[in-house]
Amino acid sequence: MDTVLRIENIHKSFKAGFIPKRKKILDGISLEVNGGEIFGYLGPNGAGKTTTLKCVLGLIFPDKGKIQIFGHSNLSLQAKEKIGFLPENPYFYDYLTATEFLSFYSDLTLVKKENKQAQIENLLQLVGLNQAADLQLRKFSRGMLQRIGLAQALINDPSLVFLDEPLGGLDPLGRKEIRDVIIRLKEEGKTVFLSSHILQDIEMICDRVAILVSGKIINQGALQDLISEKVKVTEITLSGVKTEDCKDLGDCYSAQEGRIFLKVFEEEKIATVIQLVQTKKGKIHSLIPRTETLEDLFVGAVKQR
Amino acid sequence: MKIRAIALNTFKEAIRDRILYLLLFFAALCIILSRILALLTIGDRAKIIMDVGLASLSLFGVLMAILIGTGLVYKEIDKRTLYTLLAKPIQRYQFLLGKYLGLLLTLFVMLVLMTLVFLVLILLHRYPIEGAFFLAILFVFVELCLITAVALLFSCFSTPILSTLFSLSFYLIGHLSWGLETLINKLPQGGIKTLARILYLFLPNLENFNFKTEVVHHLSIPPKIFLYSSLYGIFYTVFILALAVMVFRRRDFI
Ligand SMILES: Nc1ncnc2c1ncn2[C@@H]1O[C@H](COP(=O)(O)OP(=O)(O)O)[C@@H](O)[C@H]1O
Ligand SMILES: [Mg+2]
Numbered sequence: 001m002d003t004v005l006r007i008e009n010i011h012k013s014f015k016a017g018f019i020p021k022r023k024k025i026l027d028g029i030s031l032e033v034n035g036g037e038i039f040g041y042l043g044p045n046g047a048g049k050t051t052t053l054k055c056v057l058g059l060i061f062p063d064k065g066k067i068q069i070f071g072h073s074n075l076s077l078q079a080k081e082k083i084g085f086l087p088e089n090p091y092f093y094d095y096l097t098a099t100e101f102l103s104f105y106s107d108l109t110l111v112k113k114e115n116k117q118a119q120i121e122n123l124l125q126l127v128g129l130n131q132a133a134d135l136q137l138r139k140f141s142r143g144m145l146q147r148i149g150l151a152q153a154l155i156n157d158p159s160l161v162f163l164d165e166p167l168g169g170l171d172p173l174g175r176k177e178i179r180d181v182i183i184r185l186k187e188e189g190k191t192v193f194l195s196s197h198i199l200q201d202i203e204m205i206c207d208r209v210a211i212l213v214s215g216k217i218i219n220q221g222a223l224q225d226l227i228s229e230k231v232k233v234t235e236i237t238l239s240g241v242k243t244e245d246c247k248d249l250g251d252c253y254s255a256q257e258g259r260i261f262l263k264v265f266e267e268e269k270i271a272t273v274i275q276l277v278q279t280k281k282g283k284i285h286s287l288i289p290r291t292e293t294l295e296d297l298f299v300g301a302v303k304q305r
Numbered sequence: 306m307k308i309r310a311i312a313l314n315t316f317k318e319a320i321r322d323r324i325l326y327l328l329l330f331f332a333a334l335c336i337i338l339s340r341i342l343a344l345l346t347i348g349d350r351a352k353i354i355m356d357v358g359l360a361s362l363s364l365f366g367v368l369m370a371i372l373i374g375t376g377l378v379y380k381e382i383d384k385r386t387l388y389t390l391l392a393k394p395i396q397r398y399q400f401l402l403g404k405y406l407g408l409l410l411t412l413f414v415m416l417v418l419m420t421l422v423f424l425v426l427i428l429l430h431r432y433p434i435e436g437a438f439f440l441a442i443l444f445v446f447v448e449l450c451l452i453t454a455v456a457l458l459f460s461c462f463s464t465p466i467l468s469t470l471f472s473l474s475f476y477l478i479g480h481l482s483w484g485l486e487t488l489i490n491k492l493p494q495g496g497i498k499t500l501a502r503i504l505y506l507f508l509p510n511l512e513n514f515n516f517k518t519e520v521v522h523h524l525s526i527p528p529k530i531f532l533y534s535s536l537y538g539i540f541y542t543v544f545i546l547a548l549a550v551m552v553f554r555r556r557d558f559i
Contacts, residue, residue, distance in 0.1 A: 014559065054388075054558070057388075057391070058391065058392075059387075059388060059391055059392070059557070059558045060557040060558060060559055061555070077394045077395075077396070080392065080393065080394040080395075081394040083392070084392075085388070085389060085392035086389075087385065087388045087389060089385075090385075090389065091384050091386060092386055092389070093314065093318065093386055095317065095318065095321055096314075096317075104310060104313075104314050105389075105390075105393060107306065107307065107309075107310035108307050108310055108311075108390070108393040108394065108395055109393060109394055110394070149389070152389060153389075156393075156394070
């Protein structure tokens with residue numbers, strides 16, 4: 001697998017405030033993205049994800065460091081011809097219709113004139129906006145803007161797509177649909193670089209992730225390396241047992257209707273719990289083993305700071 | 306090609322601006338008022354109509370250029386439409402030139418509309434029209450090219466209100482600077498005089514584009530002056546555009 005994006009030690013600071021004071025936003029970011037993977041760039045709000053993306057896309061210039069896309073400088077046209085970008089909370093020329101807008105952006109790329117119309121129709125189909133093809137963008141809802149944003153990012157059939165918070169502001173159904181599009185991009189052999197502060201939707205589709213906190217990458221790698229498969233805690237709901245009997249087995253909370261909610265941390269103790277319930281003629285309502293999630297990793301990392 | 310696409314989109318956007326039509330309305334009003342003004346005065350009525358009419362064309366053209374021009378780039382940054390545009394395979398100078406040409410196209414259309422109103426008034430009264438009349442309007446457009454470039458330059462690094470103030474100052478200085486020449490001639494020889502001369506050289510002189518007097522008084526325009534004014538307009542505009550590109554090229558869009 002070849003590296004399609006290489007970021008080497010970039011630094012960026014902004015001047016802010018009434019008396020300009022330099023504020024460090026990015027503090028030596030380095031990462032590599034391989035061809036064909038979905039790369040998750042994760043971190044809490046204000047970590048510097050958007051700033052990194054703006055550096056990569058040449059909207060701002062890093063103070064220090066190097067960025068290469070397909071072996072070219074990120075500012076070169078060769079690089080830009082192969083990429084697509086969906087910004088955070090996208091907003092576009094609201095007096096254009098969806099078709100006019102995509103047609104305008106198509107003229108800025110190498111797309112051939114004769115393929116243009118068909119490609120625009122395909123894209124609108126892909127993001128589920130074919131009903132809105134002739135609607136002005138001013139009449140678009142938040143979710144529709146996100147979709148047309150995705151469509152414009154794909155207008156030049158890019159090999160590498162940057163998506164900044166692609167699922168932000170969408171309802172669960174919308175999130176699922178966009179996620180499906182992202183997976184489809186991967187199936188077509190494209191590389192996807194996506195940033196997010198929400199983890200649930202992302203962790204199941206990313207091949208590799210980097211975790212960014214306060215402008216520094218604190219952890220990166222394949223998901224299965226970062227998250228152990230080991231069961232951390234088992235959550236059991238049971239009834240017909242006295243709370244005192246469960247005290248030594250784990251954290252126990254009494255829930256409604258005489259039920260007990262029990263968190264068992266050692267795997268050996270689960271058998272004991274089941275035995276106890278059987279002898280007391282009680283009932284187990286649910287038993288859920290929880291493995292470590294990206295969320296835990298994330299929270300842990302942020303807490304360390 | 307890419308510049309053309311951006312220019313056309315800019316035109317589509319600018320032509321929707323209501324300010325444009327408000328100014329167009331006032332320009333037409335002024336042109337028509339010049340007719341009433343002419344009735345009230347003794348002397349050559351055609352002269353007054355020509356004078357006031359051409360002045361309105363120039364003034365309202367400049368106001369359009371400044372009010373639209375200063376918001377053009379700012380709006381793209383403010384509404385973040387620029388982010389996706391600059392991520393496309395275009396160079397920043399192409400974006401800027403596209404914006405510039407799109408606005409010029411808009412101003413051209415507006416100037417044509419204002420000229421049409423003017424022509425209707427002139428033809429209604431059967432005043433004679435000379436070639437110099439159209440030449441004067443052409444130079445109004447040359448002036449607009451320069452002012453638009455200036456508005457674009459300022460809008461690359463400041464807010465629309467400040468850019469408007471700066472551009473208006475440029476316009477005023479440009480029309481008053483010729484007065485400085487008489488002042489300089491009266492200065493005693495020496496360092497101060499040389500300094501004032503150098504300053505004068507860099508100050509814009511927009512009177513170069515003003516051919517009202519020639520039209521009003523039916524004077525002929527010597528080809529040499531015509532050539533000088535054209536070259537002056539072209540070089541000054543290119544210089545300002547180059548500055549704008551330099552500012553815009555290294556800017557962070559945060
Ligand atoms: N224009 C700016 N001037 C000063 N600080 C900024 C500016 N833009 C963003 N920041 C700061 O940079 C940090 C990172 O912002 P951002 O990259 O948008 O974070 P993220 O996308 O990860 O939420 C934040 O702390 C934010 O306050
Ligand atoms: Mg962000």
